[in-house]
Amino acid sequence: MASIYNDIRAALESHLSNVSGIPSVAYENVTFEPTTGTSFLQVMFLPVERRPAARGLNPQQRYQGVFSILAHTPEGKGPKAADDYANILIEAFEATTDISFTNSDTETIKVSIDYAERQQGIIDSPWYYVRVDIGWYIYK
């Protein structure tokens, strides 16, 4: 069912919202006005593949993609804050983590984390940010 994407996104975002030690989160297509000098996270849900996992009629599908989180910290204050957020995120979404989510139809799905990796820090004035890419998959 195509609405699986809603559930995958909800699973990942609700898991993120339960992580302690992180700043405010800017979700996709939700108005968010960052305050200069105050750190925040920006999330992006990037579906990549939907492929049959087996032959035959009505096969189970394997969905996979990336949940990207940009950890924005104030420019000119060094890399530590962004590095610390990246470390927290990588730990919270460590490979082999399974994230359960129960939707409004009381159906529970389990999204598995394939990998969590960070990229180099980038200056995008007035921010310095580090991108953390979390690879996920689910069979449904």
Add this chain to the structure above:
Amino acid sequence: MSVQSTVKVNKTLQQKLDKANGSIEEAIKDQLEHIANYAVAISPVDTGAYVESFSMIPAGQGGGRMKSRSARSDSVKEGEAKRETFASKARKNLYGDINKFNLETSDKITLINRSTHARDVEDTYGYGVFAKVRNKFG
């Protein structure tokens, strides 16, 4: 006294090995073309500067194509240019790169985009082109 062993390579065997090497090289280049096609297919296209800035180069080697959006007059949005024209040129660029590789000396290949707004496309606009490529082929 040294010890050595010499074997004579049977010509037929050598021919089979050469043929196998050719097949392996072809398979690797097919996979690189698959990556090139995917990167171009998921890229946003407006002036074409971004997609035409993709290069495939041996890892560790600098350089690569760099196009600037501000130097372009055509735009898909304005109807003066067609998306497929830009995408086709981008694929042609990458196929040319792939055909130049010497796979006996290049064991790692890097896909790079040096357009002036490559970072904006990846992060600010949220297309995550390289994140998707790494997820699918990494």
